[in-house]
Amino acid sequence: LTSIGIGAWLGTIMLFNVWGLIWPNQKRVLGLVEATDEEKATAKRVAFLASRTNTVLSIPMLLFMHASVRGLPF
Numbered sequence: 001l002t003s004i005g006i007g008a009w010l011g012t013i014m015l016f017n018v019w020g021l022i023w024p025n026q027k028r029v030l031g032l033v034e035a036t037d038e039e040k041a042t043a044k045r046v047a048f049l050a051s052r053t054n055t056v057l058s059i060p061m062l063l064f065m066h067a068s069v070r071g072l073p074f
Contacts, residue, residue, distance in 0.1 A: 007064035014054045014061065021050035 025043035028035040035043065 003064045004068035007061050007068065010057050010061035010064065014057050017050045017054050022047050022054075025050075 024033075025047035027033045028043040029040055029047065
């Protein structure tokens with residue numbers, strides 16, 4: 001039960017990264033929202049770091065969720 005909860009929290013963090021950081025900043029980078037070149041550079045870096053964080057969190061999330069199905073002690 002604990003492992004599925006940890007996996008769910010990691011997934012929730014990833015969801016908020018996408019909604020709160022990645023997508024708004026990607027809209028600036030892609031030109032869907034008006035932004036100066038400096039703002040676009042900052043938005044690019046923030047979106048990159050949030051995406052990398054999600055990539056790093058995805059492996060433990062999957063392992064914790066899989067452990068709950070298999071009954072492994074994590």
